[in-house]
Amino acid sequence: MIKPDAVENGYIGAILEKITAAGFKIVAMKYTQLSQRDAEEFYGIHRERPFFGELVEFMTRGPIVAAILEKDNAVDDFRALIGATNPAEAAEGTIRKLYAASIGENAIHGSDSDENAAIEGAFHFSGREVF
Numbered sequence: 001m002i003k004p005d006a007v008e009n010g011y012i013g014a015i016l017e018k019i020t021a022a023g024f025k026i027v028a029m030k031y032t033q034l035s036q037r038d039a040e041e042f043y044g045i046h047r048e049r050p051f052f053g054e055l056v057e058f059m060t061r062g063p064i065v066a067a068i069l070e071k072d073n074a075v076d077d078f079r080a081l082i083g084a085t086n087p088a089e090a091a092e093g094t095i096r097k098l099y100a101a102s103i104g105e106n107a108i109h110g111s112d113s114d115e116n117a118a119i120e121g122a123f124h125f126s127g128r129e130v131f
């Protein structure tokens, strides 16, 4: 997901360019907005964290871009491309270093395992929307 902060700041095009230039194929994509219920479900694993309320409020405040990406070693390579969760700790040239402002508003989300990628892909897309 390209998160609401990056959408608000006009970075959709630049971020998609970095993703495709890094060799990822976009197999599904949509511009949408999460409801409170959507965000609580998507980030359910973080429900007990102190930042959960802030995270849900942020993720629902404006539209996002959801996408499913395909590549060999996609999970690890995408995490390398986006950089550390906290942009202050993200490597030079990573998406979060370039386009994110804080650990809470960090521009982009990537799945942390193949299993979660399948769950998160199915959260956003039906089979007919995946190419």
Ligand code: CMP
Pocket (backbone or CB within 6 Å): 046, 051, 054, 055, 085, 103, 104, 105, 106, 108, 109, 110
């Ligand atoms: P993401 O990779 O989407 O997964 C969980 C999100 O929770 C994370 O990016 C951040 O946006 C948010 N998050 C993680 N840690 C913190 C924190 N300490 N304070 C606020 N938000 C956080």
